[in-house]
Amino acid sequence: MKYIFIKDIAQYEGQEICLKGWVRNTRHSGKLVFIIVRDGTGEIQSVAFRPDLGDDKFEIAKSLGLESSLIIHGIPKKHPKLENTYELQVTDIQPIQIAHDYPISKKEHGPDFLLENRHLWLRSPKQRSIMKVRHTVYHAICDYLNQNSFYRFDSPILTPNACEGTTTLFEVPYFDEGSAYLSQSGQLYLETGIMSLGRVYDFGPVFRAEKSKTRKHLTEFWMMDAEAAFVEHDENLAIQEGLIRFVIRTVLEKNHDDLVILERDIEQLKKADAPFKKMTHREAVEYLRSKGSEIDYNSDLGAQDEAMLTEGSDVPVFIEKWPQAIKAFYMKRDPENEDYVLGADLIAPEGFGEIIGGSQREDDYDLLKYRMEQDKMDLDEYKWYLDLRQYGSVPHSGFGIGLERLVTWMTGTKHIRETIPFPRMIYRIYP
Ligand code: 4AD
């Protein structure tokens, strides 16, 4: 008997086939048992009829608890009323393991209970749809970069020093070398890669030990860092916009059904695929102050500020040219005003906040060294990074996308913790 995936069911109308999967739901009435079976590729209602199955198998069908695993044989038939929908007329059932008392039911569960049962919660339809969108977003990012002459260049996770500031590092013992640190971003290593390959990206887990307990922060998340030689500030933003708009279109094309399951406002997402807006940090602060905020000109933007700045905008907004004092040492000074740097954050609409951080990098040896000394960095530790400014330094830029932030926005999820299989947060490391 041919074993098939539920997604391919339409090709087998009228032929006896076999499916392998799990019981999502059952109900019975008289001589009928209805079993919703899912296999990861889809779901199908299977109808078991006592005279077809025989009494023993029929009793087994009735006894299947939620999430029991099984092999089911049957004949796909077009649903009498619903279009593009098939039902399975069951000819045989072989349970693999009969489950009882599955802890997650239809009733509302609190977030703590669901997170404690994350290993099971992942089977719920919404969680599955979020994982499918995550899969699409991941591959769309890689596809876009591959098509635009970027090479994959993986950076290390165990590193001797910090990329984004020393206060948020996880420290691990490292043999006789003392301590190593879990990487916060592969950016500095990518800057070495461009001098060899021109354009490079990495994609993997990064770690932040910051004590942020918000809907947007994980302690372990996935970042794609991209870096390109001979690309300056404006082109850096153009690459980011092209990439994000490609991701939006790909998700709309590949995950329409998932977006429906997630009750995502699809029209709103479509509108984001249009030219992005741009404003300087100074203009952003002026705007916020005109709305009554007391934010000052040398402040980072909080979640509320970000929401206000994108209010009424269908498209993401770049906040560019930040005060040098509040951005990382590696950002290049704005030649028009030395107090600012050529960095930009991309803020998603609908209140989803920052999804990208990036900048043009300081490519002058003396200026970079001066900035590092000001930040009291150990220059010996960063010799390799400074070397890049001595052997064929070129203007270059890059950016980092937080995968879960982007998936949160695409799926319209309220909390970032649902966009990664096993979220790591200050108060959670189980399961
Ligand atoms: O803005 P960040 O800190 O930038 C960097 O790390 C640069 N070195 C990247 C680069 O230029 N290659 O982080 C980049 C993105 C943020 O815009 C956000 O999307 C995400 O990473 N991010 C987080 N996502 C989840 N939880 C956290 N704690 C995050 N911190 C940053």
Ligand code: MG
């Ligand atoms: Mg940032």
